[in-house]
Amino acid sequence: MMDSPSALAPEYVRGIAPYQGGRPISEIAREFGFQESEIVKLASNENPLGMSPKAREAMMVAAADLGRYPDGNGFDLKAAISKRFSVPDSWITLGNGSNDILELVAHAFLQPERESVYSQHSFAVYALATQATGAKAVVVPATAGLGHDLSAMRRAVNARTGVVWVANPNNPTGTFIAAKEIEAFIADIPHHVLVVLDEAYTEYLAEEDRYNAFEWVAKYPNLLVSRSFSKAYGLAGLRIGFGISQPAITDLLNRIRQPFNVNSLAQAAACAALFDQDFLAQSQRVNREGMVQLERAMTALGLSFIPSWGNFLLVKMGSAPDAGMQVFKALLAKGVITRPVANYELPQWLRISIGTSAENERFIAAMEQVMPALRSGLNAAAGRS
Ligand SMILES: Cc1ncc(COP(=O)(O)O)c(C=O)c1O
Incomplete structure (x- = not known):
């Protein structure tokens, strides 16, 4: 039997796990029954001000x-x-x-x-x-x-x-x-x-x-x-x-x-x-202010994060092995898209891009709603009270 072209593709190509990008707004709107305008996407380190x-x-x-x-x-x-x-x-x-x-x-x-x-x-x-x-x-x-x-x-x-x-x-x-x-x-x-x-x-x-x-x-x-x-x-x-x-x-x-x-x-x-230069300066300012807003909120929620020099923040969501994915899913149901990073060997963490002040606020409010319910499970799964 002849081999198919796919079977003959180099082993190293067939072994590639495709890049996983942030989930698109349209997809989440369809899946959860939101209007696209109700969704906040903080998943791909984009500029929340759009283009100059x-x-x-x-x-x-x-x-x-x-x-x-x-x-x-x-x-x-x-x-x-x-x-x-x-x-x-x-x-x-x-x-x-x-x-x-x-x-x-x-x-x-x-x-x-x-x-x-x-x-x-x-x-x-x-x-x-x-x-x-x-x-x-x-x-x-x-x-x-x-x-x-x-x-x-x-x-x-x-x-x-x-x-x-x-x-x-x-x-x-x-x-x-x-x-x-x-x-x-x-x-x-x-x-x-x-x-x-x-x-x-x-x-x-x-x-x-x-x-x-x-x-x-x-x-x-x-x-x-x-x-x-x-x-x-x-x-x-x-x-x-x-x-x-x-x-x-x-x-x-x-x-x-x-x-x-x-x-x-x-x-x-x-x-x-x-x-x-004006647009660049405004983008830098919005990012700086948003970073402080997110850092404060995460600290208030008792969560630790890695100090960031970019336009996103990596936050540890708990000690359960899949804490990042659990919080990601709970936030999706609230119309907030973040980025799970298990593919980076960081399954307990979530990456959140800095948005506008209002977008950050939506994320923070969603976190305040989902974390108390998830928290006991997130830590209990790791054998902690
Ligand atoms: C560190 C780093 N390098 C490069 C890129 C690629 O960006 P782009 O192809 O959009 O310029 C990204 C995108 O997220 C990135 O995070």
Whole structure:
């Protein structure tokens, strides 16, 4: 009997567990009989303010001409990024979301006999992109505070390593590593290994924590920094991100990307979003205030959380083995969508994205309703009173 194409697909591809995103509003509305407008989604680290009005305007202008292919080289957007961040345009790779950049890196630098090093509890796409190439995943245990253990990651790097991934801040933990430590880590990585510094949430950092990793790219030919327009810039639905690396790396990524990997609407919107400082400042403020609002409420409920540098908070829901899923389900029934993180080996935790003050309030009110009823069960299942 002939084998089917699926049976002949590489073992490492058939073994991939697909990415689990946040549950969409429309799906929950149908399942629980809500109006979509009654649902609060705090599940995908999106910007609760939506997109910048300037970006929307630029997108609408671009929408008049969708019969044509986008600029496959992204000339205008590269010029805008180059101006905004003082980097040469030969350092820029545009992606269909920064996710695209991560995938391009995996395809360019990993293959079955090579290794990919990343931290336990770090962003799921490092594992997915690694597995899709057949490379060996080397998962380094996190610190007690659920952050990256950079010393252990350095020790995990060897002659077979192709890529080492660092998310700063990390998703879903929200943990952050100070600039000095990161640079010392990069400087200590052998030159044959590409370091990916994933900065999807960097715009949310407080002034005192900020650093300019693009300056490091000039010093380290084996560094790629990735950035996203999906978070503080509010363009998640358009799918746009970029990578900054020296031209030798950029050139390789350019060979394997799809010819038109970034659509015209995304390119136009991103050009405008980059220079809308008011919108960015407002997004940062709403996030900062929302973070305090959530931290206070979780403390009042007696719940512990990991201090977060991102636009989300990881909260421990109890000591029952599936505490996160139980609270997730109870909140869904109240029309509040959060993100369970059992797939990150954190089954007792829930990740909550920071929303507007009113959205955060809905989540807090739902928690105040569901926790007393769940609490005895959540702790009793773990043998505690
Ligand atoms: C750490 C991190 N990196 C990258 C991404 C990918 O984002 P996007 O493809 O929307 O730019 C995400 C999305 O959640 C993330 O959390």
